Amino acid sequence: MDVKDFDFYLPEELIAQHPLEQRDSSRLMVLNKETGEITHKVFHDVIDYLNPGDTLVLNNTRVLPARLIGEKEESGGKIEFLLLKRIDKDTWECLAKPGKKAKVGARFSFGDGILIAEVTAIGEEGNRIIRFSYEGIFEEILDRLGQMPLPPYIHERLEDKERYQTVYSKEEGSAAAPTAGLHFTKELLKRIEEKGINVVYLTLHVGLGTFRPVKADTIEEHHMHSEYYHLSKESADIINATKQRGNKVVSVGTTSTRTLESIADDNGEVREQSGWTDIFIYPGYKYKVVDALITNFHLPESTLIMLVSALAGRDHVLNAYNTAVKEKYRFFSFGDAMFIVK
Known part of the structure; x- marks a missing residue:
């Protein structure tokens, strides 16, 4: 299948540069996946399309302030690291900019020496393997020194870092937010539960590979980066019971979708599981668990529009x-947002 089959014209002025003041006041396009019928709503109307007994599945990952700006120890030259994946307690796979400064053995200082980084190896696609040294707790230092890693198409400064987190974010480890979840408020989730809809959580730590452009001519040649996930027994049991009753499993975001479809067996059952997934979902794939999907509008020719x-x-x-x-x-x-329903 040709990548260009998923192209469309997108004027640059439609790329949102900042979140709306009220999370659930964004627009919602409801798309019937069987008929193609389109309805225009507001996001808080999503509750009208959920029935008692349905299950809403949310990704509770939390974005790390993973963008570090510092300087080379010898020359003072500026460097920027973006933390991508934790390898062990103090070792990370990072994107380095400019990469030519980050040779093996090079050392960099952040926050006037509060955090020191040494390049120990060069990994896949030129990413750097970095070992950090510091005193205290790494996460607290990162919270002090790090910046939120907003996508490159957002050019405006984000005043409130929490607006790039979901209201239910909990498990730190992502390099990007599971953005479909940004529309939910605690009040809306409470109303959804009061209506008799199950709300369950899983974790998938979003890596930048999710947004990596498809450079191959055909989508079958594209390889996804792997991302860590976890699904608890409690969530798995509720999802399985939902399917057995004939109710809908509604996935919030492509990250929740990829996790559920990675774990599911051929009968659509899921179980408690942790691991890494590089699943690539594109037309021809038969969904095993997910019946409906809440998602944002994605880039032309991206793996997300293919999913x-x-x-x-x-x-x-x-x-x-x-x-x-x-x-x-x-x-x-x-x-x-878009809500794909059946």
Whole structure:
């Protein structure tokens, strides 16, 4: 399948640069995956499409302030590291910019020596393996020195770092937010539970590989980076019971979707599990667990629009995206949402 089959025209002014003041006031496009019918709503209307007995699955990962800006010890030259994946307690795989300064053995200082980094190896695709040395607790130091790693298409400064976290974020470890969840408020989640809908959590630590462009000509040649996930027994039992009753499993975001589909067996059952997934979902894939999906609007030719197309059909999705452009929906991380229902 050709990557260009997932292209669409997106004016730059539709890329949202900041979150709305009220999380659940964003627009919501409801797409019927079987008929292609489109309805325009506001995000808090999502509750109207959920029935008692359905289960909402949310990713409770928390974004690390993973962008560190410091200087080379000998020359004082500026360096920027983006933490991608923790290898052990003090060793991380990082993106280094400019990479030419980050040779093996080079040392860098952050916060006037509060944190020292040494390049120990060069990993996959030129990423650096970094060993940090410091006194105290790494996470506390990172909270002091690190910046939120906003996507490159967001050019405005984020005043409140918590707006790039979901209200239910808990497990630290992501390099990017599971953005579909940014629309939920605690009040909306409470109303959803009061209606008799199960709300369960899993964890997938989002890596930048999720957003890596597809450089191959055909999507079958593209390889996804692996990301760590965990699903508890409690969540698994509720999801399985939902399927057995014939209710809907509603996944919030592509990260929750990839986790559920990675864990599921051929009968659509899930179980308590931790591990790494590099699952790549594109048209032709048969979903085993996920019945409906809440997601944002994604980049042209991205793996994320391919995942969505596998659920709702490429023609329905591209028509919905072209409609979103025409109706001036806001795109990407701080943009509006789509709810794919059946």
